[in-house]
Amino acid sequence: MRFIIRVVVNAFAIWVVTLIPLLTVKVTAYAEGSVPLVITLLAIAAVFALVNTIIGTVIKIIALPLYILTLGLVSLLINGLLLYITAWITGFWGWGLSIGDFWWGVVAALVITVINWIFGIILRPQRKKARR
Secondary structure, rough: HHHHHHHHHHHHHHHHHHOHHHHOOOEOOOOOHHHHHHHHHHHHHHHHHHHHHHHHHHHHHHOOHHHHHHHHHHHHHHHHHHHHHEEEHHHOOEEEEEOHHHHHHHHHHOOOOOOOHHHHHHHHOOOOOOOO
């Protein structure tokens, strides 16, 4: 269930990023229409979640000294790299995500991270208060 929520939030975040023309991030749907666009966004978000989970974990473990050295700022570059890898993977299908420039991809990844953080706060399960 958490994976599905994560994919939906990522799809929304990627859609928001595509609305910002300066970032040069585009989604090419597999067919015309709004339903294929939503399905394409969900597919891209699923790939992004898998890339983040599998490749991202390995990169973050290897880059642990850089995290410490840069006080976590290297995570911006790593998230941009993971988004770029997602665009590279979905590019093989002839539809999917495309990023114009790596550095705008880093900014797009930052926007996606902020949106995920906001939704994480909203969708976090509330703890039940202990009765006295």
